[in-house]
Amino acid sequence: MNVDRLKNDRFLRALRREPVDRTPIWLMRQAGRYLPEYRETRRRAGSFLAMAQNPDIACEITLQPLARFDLDAAILFSDILTIPDAMGLGLYFVEGEGPKFRDPVRDAAAIAKLGVPDMERELRYVMDAVRTIRAELDGKVPLIGFSGSPWTLACYMVEGGGSKDFARIKAIALNDPQALHALLSVNTDAVIAYLSAQRAAGAQALQVFDTWGGVLSPAMYREFSLPYLTRIAAELERGAGVERTPLILFGKGNSAHLEALADCGTDAVGVDWLVELGEAARRTGGKVALQGNLDPAALYGSPEAIRREARRALDSYRDGNAGSREGHVFNLGHGMSPDMDPEHVAVLVDEVHRYSAR
Amino acid sequence: MNVDRLKNDRFLRALRREPVDRTPIWLMRQAGRYLPEYRETRRRAGSFLAMAQNPDIACEITLQPLARFDLDAAILFSDILTIPDAMGLGLYFVEGEGPKFRDPVRDAAAIAKLGVPDMERELRYVMDAVRTIRAELDGKVPLIGFSGSPWTLACYMVEGGGSKDFARIKAIALNDPQALHALLSVNTDAVIAYLSAQRAAGAQALQVFDTWGGVLSPAMYREFSLPYLTRIAAELERGAGVERTPLILFGKGNSAHLEALADCGTDAVGVDWLVELGEAARRTGGKVALQGNLDPAALYGSPEAIRREARRALDSYRDGNAGSREGHVFNLGHGMSPDMDPEHVAVLVDEVHRYSAR
Numbered sequence: 023m024n025v026d027r028l029k030n031d032r033f034l035r036a037l038r039r040e041p042v043d044r045t046p047i048w049l050m051r052q053a054g055r056y057l058p059e060y061r062e063t064r065r066r067a068g069s070f071l072a073m074a075q076n077p078d079i080a081c082e083i084t085l086q087p088l089a090r091f092d093l094d095a096a097i098l099f100s101d102i103l104t105i106p107d108a109m110g111l112g113l114y115f116v117e118g119e120g121p122k123f124r125d126p127v128r129d130a131a132a133i134a135k136l137g138v139p140d141m142e143r144e145l146r147y148v149m150d151a152v153r154t155i156r157a158e159l160d161g162k163v164p165l166i167g168f169s170g171s172p173w174t175l176a177c178y179m180v181e182g183g184g185s186k187d188f189a190r191i192k193a194i195a196l197n198d199p200q201a202l203h204a205l206l207s208v209n210t211d212a213v214i215a216y217l218s219a220q221r222a223a224g225a226q227a228l229q230v231f232d233t234w235g236g237v238l239s240p241a242m243y244r245e246f247s248l249p250y251l252t253r254i255a256a257e258l259e260r261g262a263g264v265e266r267t268p269l270i271l272f273g274k275g276n277s278a279h280l281e282a283l284a285d286c287g288t289d290a291v292g293v294d295w296l297v298e299l300g301e302a303a304r305r306t307g308g309k310v311a312l313q314g315n316l317d318p319a320a321l322y323g324s325p326e327a328i329r330r331e332a333r334r335a336l337d338s339y340r341d342g343n344a345g346s347r348e349g350h351v352f353n354l355g356h357g358m359s360p361d362m363d364p365e366h367v368a369v370l371v372d373e374v375h376r377y378s379a380r
Numbered sequence: 381m382n383v384d385r386l387k388n389d390r391f392l393r394a395l396r397r398e399p400v401d402r403t404p405i406w407l408m409r410q411a412g413r414y415l416p417e418y419r420e421t422r423r424r425a426g427s428f429l430a431m432a433q434n435p436d437i438a439c440e441i442t443l444q445p446l447a448r449f450d451l452d453a454a455i456l457f458s459d460i461l462t463i464p465d466a467m468g469l470g471l472y473f474v475e476g477e478g479p480k481f482r483d484p485v486r487d488a489a490a491i492a493k494l495g496v497p498d499m500e501r502e503l504r505y506v507m508d509a510v511r512t513i514r515a516e517l518d519g520k521v522p523l524i525g526f527s528g529s530p531w532t533l534a535c536y537m538v539e540g541g542g543s544k545d546f547a548r549i550k551a552i553a554l555n556d557p558q559a560l561h562a563l564l565s566v567n568t569d570a571v572i573a574y575l576s577a578q579r580a581a582g583a584q585a586l587q588v589f590d591t592w593g594g595v596l597s598p599a600m601y602r603e604f605s606l607p608y609l610t611r612i613a614a615e616l617e618r619g620a621g622v623e624r625t626p627l628i629l630f631g632k633g634n635s636a637h638l639e640a641l642a643d644c645g646t647d648a649v650g651v652d653w654l655v656e657l658g659e660a661a662r663r664t665g666g667k668v669a670l671q672g673n674l675d676p677a678a679l680y681g682s683p684e685a686i687r688r689e690a691r692r693a694l695d696s697y698r699d700g701n702a703g704s705r706e707g708h709v710f711n712l713g714h715g716m717s718p719d720m721d722p723e724h725v726a727v728l729v730d731e732v733h734r735y736s737a738r
């Protein structure tokens with residue numbers, strides 16, 4: 023049983039659109055470089071990958087923000103690119119440049135060689151981290167497992183790292199769409215196996231990050247991202263009732279596709295700050311819970327400004343959700359940045375809980 | 381008279397939503413590094429700024445793509461940051477890093493010192509370029525003048541260059557909105573004076589680039605970008621009838637705001653590739669012409685793929701515009717990149733003209 027001993031189940035209740043005493047909040051990249059204790063752990067571990075691949079260190083980092091702030095969920099500390107690394111692409115990091123792959127896949131032949139990794143062998147370090155964190159959390163809050171989306175993983179796998187214009191993968195989409203579908207298909211199989219294994223190891227909610235879905239034209243999104251998110255939502259076994267492990271599909275720039283996402287079988291949709299939360303609630307019509315969507319830059323504001331912006335997002339959701347706060351998980355519209363002030367996070371968490379409790 | 385001797389007025393007719401024999405096309409950054417002749421001129425001139433500030437070289441570069449391709453408009457070769465440079469911020473370029481300012485403005489005191497530059501003194505080199513290009517074009521196609529939007533200029537002026545998260549300007553927006561409004565107000569006065577001067581010098585259409593409008597939440601866009609675009613559309617004197625100098629408001633990420641933009645008094649709205657052109661046409665309801673919106677990455681596709689994507693955009697517009705191609709200026713959804721193949725531009729221009737002429 024994954025939820026039997028939870029002391030705080032606000033987050034899971036909100037994802038089921040049930041009443042809550044206050045709106046739950048967690049923050050994407052809540053365990054990160056803005057925390058001095060994270061930087062200290064990293065100095066000790068030596069590198070980002072060394073941290074992510076060591077279950078004890080991954081656990082330590084996952085729990086750091088929970089020791090400081092009254093957050094309603096923990097999220098596994100790991101990398102978004104563990105799957106392609108386990109497929110053999112050779113993940114590495116260049117300081118200040120983000121992730122890279124030694125062996126990107128750029129043609130049908132390279133794609134045909136890819137297979138779904140064994141989750142308890144090549145990706146055992148992730149599952150061990152989930153198990154360790156669950157034990158350490160001891161029911162304090164639920165633990166979120168996660169994966170990159172098939173399209174977002176494919177972007178990194180083809181481009182070999184980050185990209186400004188995604189020229190290589192878009193060229194394949196235009197010139198050899200079948201090859202790209204083959205890549206997306208194996209990625210989808212892998213994501214489903216990966217999230218299933220995280221669930222089996224103890225993850226109590228699962229989030230898919232479609233970080234690069236928003237670089238696609240609507241026609242390309244409908245061809246190369248949405249169908250694979252839909253397949254994950256359909257095929258990922260996740261239980262029922264209070265034992266259900268909810269799925270959240272977060273997408274940067276997904277606001278053009280909210281109706282389709284609400285119909286794709288997911289439990290919740292995460293949105294960025296480029297759409298009014300109230301509009302998102304109206305357009306999804308109560309079919310899913312919504313997670314979001316404060317502009318992360320709000321954390322650069324004064325405490326007063328942060329409180330005002332938090333209230334605005336809470337009210338916007340409620341106004342678009344027939345006057346009810348149910349079904350809302352508060353979050354940022356994107357991840358936190360290293361130069362943010364931890365004190366400001368405390369202010370945000372306080373205001374979300376305080377204001378939504380009224 | 382600005383349009384009396386035009387041999388090709390397709391572009392201006394489309395902006396007036398009049399019938400045309402084929403859909404006009406030009407491409408953002410059509411004069412640029414993807415052309416070997418541009419790279420040669422740049423080698424000779426020494427730097428980007430040296431090119432932009434020399435009217436003869438600016439003219440030469442403006443005309444380069446027209447010698448190769450059957451484009452329906454020329455656009456002034458200049459920089460988006462001429463106005464803040466003329467305000468005294470000290471524009472410079474670092475190779476591979478984009479534009480920077482020596483003296484960014486970061487508080488109300490610095491903002492209070494800003495004034496509208498004299499267009500025929502500090503920005504005379506721009507007006508001279510417009511005059512030179514008009515003479516050289518000799519009525520071949522219309523010449524587009526342009527400016528950055530008040531918000532986009534403010535982003536560079538506050539951040540001191542490009543930015544990933546616009547932390548500084550968003551902090552001002554949150555903590556001292558009146559200071560930001562003061563900056564946006566003087567920028568708006570300057571943009572209106574700048575575009576008026578370009579029109580007086582011979583520009584036959586005017587485009588405002590709201591490149592960074594899309595980083596704003598809807599509430600912030602409505603407060604910090606839209607009102608200033610609206611003021612430009614309202615106050616910029618631009619004539620009437622066939623002598624009217626049309627205004628195009630291009631905005632990256634403006635799809636959430638198309639209805640408001642269609643009502644703001646502009647002649648045309650430029651959109652990126654993240655919205656279906658047909659949907660944009662339906663939502664703007666014939667109130668404005670639309671410019672766009674092929675994903676620039678389409679130019680990385682094969683000639684067949686480029687033709688297919690061009691037809692798709694043309695058909696999407698027509699389907700959303702009550703079956704008519706009127707009021708559409710074909711363009712990319714964003715600027716061209718240095719690694720694009722000039723041969724592919726020829727294919728695109730050919731297909732847009734060929735297919736829309738049927």
